[in-house]
């Protein structure tokens with residue numbers, strides 16, 4: 366085999382009411398497309414999802430599988446930072462058992478920390494930075510033919526003791542993305558399990574597949590529909606915003622897939638048994654032309670599909686009209702006001718709006734009979750403890766007036782690699798212990814009793830937000846996948862101190 370992709374969730378997570386669970390069970394949507402591209406170019410490849418294997422066979426051994434399939438390259442997507450520890454541990458074991466195998470990493474987190482990873486983790490032979498289609502093809506070709514790695518764009522690799530950074534020369538055009546296939550599930554081992562039972566980013570270990578579906582999913586098979594790449598704005602917390610994508614992937618502009626190719630994906634996803642398309646790509650919420658055309662084509666084709674659409678701002682009336690006309694009663698729009706305080710929203714969100722604009726929009730959506738999910742954040746930059754009360758009051762008012770708002774979720778905000786507040790914490794009035802890849806990996810490894818050590822402290826305020834390590838974040842837009850658990854602890858004024866030293870105000874088992 367030329368290339369074996371291995372998706373590793375974060376395996377050790379614990380939340381008291383539910384017990385142990387696996388996390389980051391969704392694969393980045395590009396993995397199947399990369400595997401399909403290699404296959405079409407004549408290379409033998411397969412995707413193994415270690416969470417799916419765990420569901421089907423508790424005794425599954427990646428090392429035994431590699432021993433049987435003999436891949437030249439084992440490629441680990443390291444897109445979301447909660448995977449960091451597990452991916453590096455798997456990479457270490459693979460390299461120890463099979464030193465001749467070329468161990469490769471890719472994805473946003475690996476790309477952001479490419480140099481540190483290749484310098485400090487000898488088990489990793491190379492990282493492909495940014496977008497991976499052509500670099501991966503060139504790499505597979507080079508590894509198969511013992512060719513020169515200097516020719517592989519976007520590659521950071523080790524020549525002896527020297528770390529080499531090839532130029533970041535590749536970023537996909539629309540033409541290339543239009544040529545990709547995101548639905549070749551035949552390449553994924555045990556794909557039926559992935560389609561039928563991986564319905565949320567987490568999977569509670571002590572529950573059966575059926576009970577996981579019953580208690581924790583939206584009771585629909587939801588396909589992450591690829592629409593395009595890039596974002597024109599920077600939300601303060603997001604590692605997938607404009608500047609981060611430029612830095613990590615060299616992406617300077619937003620691209621949309623041709624709508625006909627998107628329709629192909631929807632048809633194929635429906636054939637695989639998916640029912641709902643999850644869309645988290647809305648770079649121009651006030652210019653909905655692309656979606657108006659796409660929805661019109663879905664109506665023309667009479668495709669029996671539901672949509673879960675996450676808006677980056679507020680949808681226009683035209684968009685809401687078209688959405689209501691196109692989709693059924695199980696579809697919904699997700700909006701992320703983040704805060705009840707307009708000033709906090711304005712300072713943090715790429716597409717901000719006033720509370721009155723939010724209210725008017727919710728009223729219009731209600732009158733059109735469309736369901737809504739709302740997302741709020743805790744621990745936003747510049748947010749004060751009293752702002753949380755304002756957010757709580759807004760939530761109460763919304764609950765009273767909008768029966769179509771079916772879910773209101775409030776999460777602490779993750780510190781993501783490459784996000785503005787992670788790169789420049791001083792500009793946001795925070796101190797953080799999550800600066801390097803090793804910081805992320807170390808924090809993620811810790812068990813629940815060490816939660817306090819992954820806190821963000823707001824000096825001079827009475828606010829400390831403590832994140833459950835490993836909340837899902839899409840990096841596209843962070844709301845993807847109905848994230849999980851939240852714990853936030855008001856701290857007596859004057860008690861805040863530098864994170865990393867622990868915090869006595871935090872709970873201990």
Ligand code: SF4
Nearest residue numbers: 596600603606841842
């Ligand atoms: S959260 Fe969404 S809108 Fe904001 S920067 Fe990230 S991708 Fe763009």
